[in-house]
Amino acid sequence: MTEIRHIVFDIGKVLIHYDPHLVFSRFIPDETERNWFFENVCTHDWNVEQDRGRSWEDAEALAIKTHPGHEENIRNFRRYWHEMVPHAYEDSVALMKRLIDKGYDVTMLTNWAKDTFKEAQARFPFLAWPRGVTVSGEIGLIKPDREIYEVHARNFGLEPAASLFIDDSLKNVEAARAAGWQAVLFEGAAKLEEDLRGLGVRV
Structure with missing residues (x-):
């Protein structure tokens, strides 16, 4: 398996709580x-x-x-x-920060409406920590469409095989794998840290 150099986070229910x-x-x-x-x-x-x-x-x-x-x-x-969207998952945010500090190339890929994402950016400063973000509402594509993964990889210069995608939706995880990425299902920060270590990621 190719060494992971790029780590791509989903946001809703991974970094920020969402519940209508x-x-x-x-x-x-x-x-x-x-x-x-x-x-x-x-x-x-x-x-x-x-x-x-x-x-x-x-x-x-x-x-x-x-x-x-x-x-x-x-x-x-x-x-x-x-x-x-009342709060962030502080343990997930802290884990993302550690990965950035250790030199991993961290970006975000999210299904999110354009205007409400701008509101989220204003409320949650950590959304500016990664190198960048692909917001579905800004480009007219949504996960699990394969094209959104290809657009993200192309725009940010990612090698899919060396990219790890983290999402709380199994269908989005499976779509990333189908696009040639590595991917894990998010089931909490503790489990994510365990999964990252198992994949050779320094956390």
């Missing part, structure tokens, strides 16, 4: 009703299109047209987005 229930437990206290809302109105697939680059205005208009009785909560998704 934190907001909507206030607006829709009943868990069954709240789950229905996420499964039928502001769904995962609906939100992913913002990660791909669709504007929130267009997203809201589409959802409101389909579910007019839920207009207020549809708008609440973007309105209170900042409460869905």
Whole structure:
């Protein structure tokens, strides 16, 4: 296996906590009703299109047209987005910092809407520590599409075989491997450190 020289972090649920229930437990206290809302109105697939680059205005208009009785909560998704990302995972951030300090080439590759990522950058200064980031909403591609891995590698001059991708989504990890990268599934900072050591990474 090629020695790892480049380490690429996902961000959401790897470095920063994300949970829309934190907001909507206030607006829709009943868990069954709240789950229905996420499964039928502001769904995962609906939100992913913002990660791909669709504007929130267009997203809201589409959802409101389909579910007019839920207009207020549809708008609440973007309105209170900042409460869905309440804190960083300090142990993960510390591990990333150690890797940078040891001389590894660290970058980030994330599915994230363009405007909300700018908000995250303002709130979490550590997002500026790595050499750079590919944000899906800025380039119109999302994981697990193979092309986003190829674009990231090309833009940052990475050798895929010498690159390690870290993501909390198994399908994104598998897609990175299919693109010729090494990859590990994130299951907490302690497990990640163990995985890195097993791959010969100095931590």
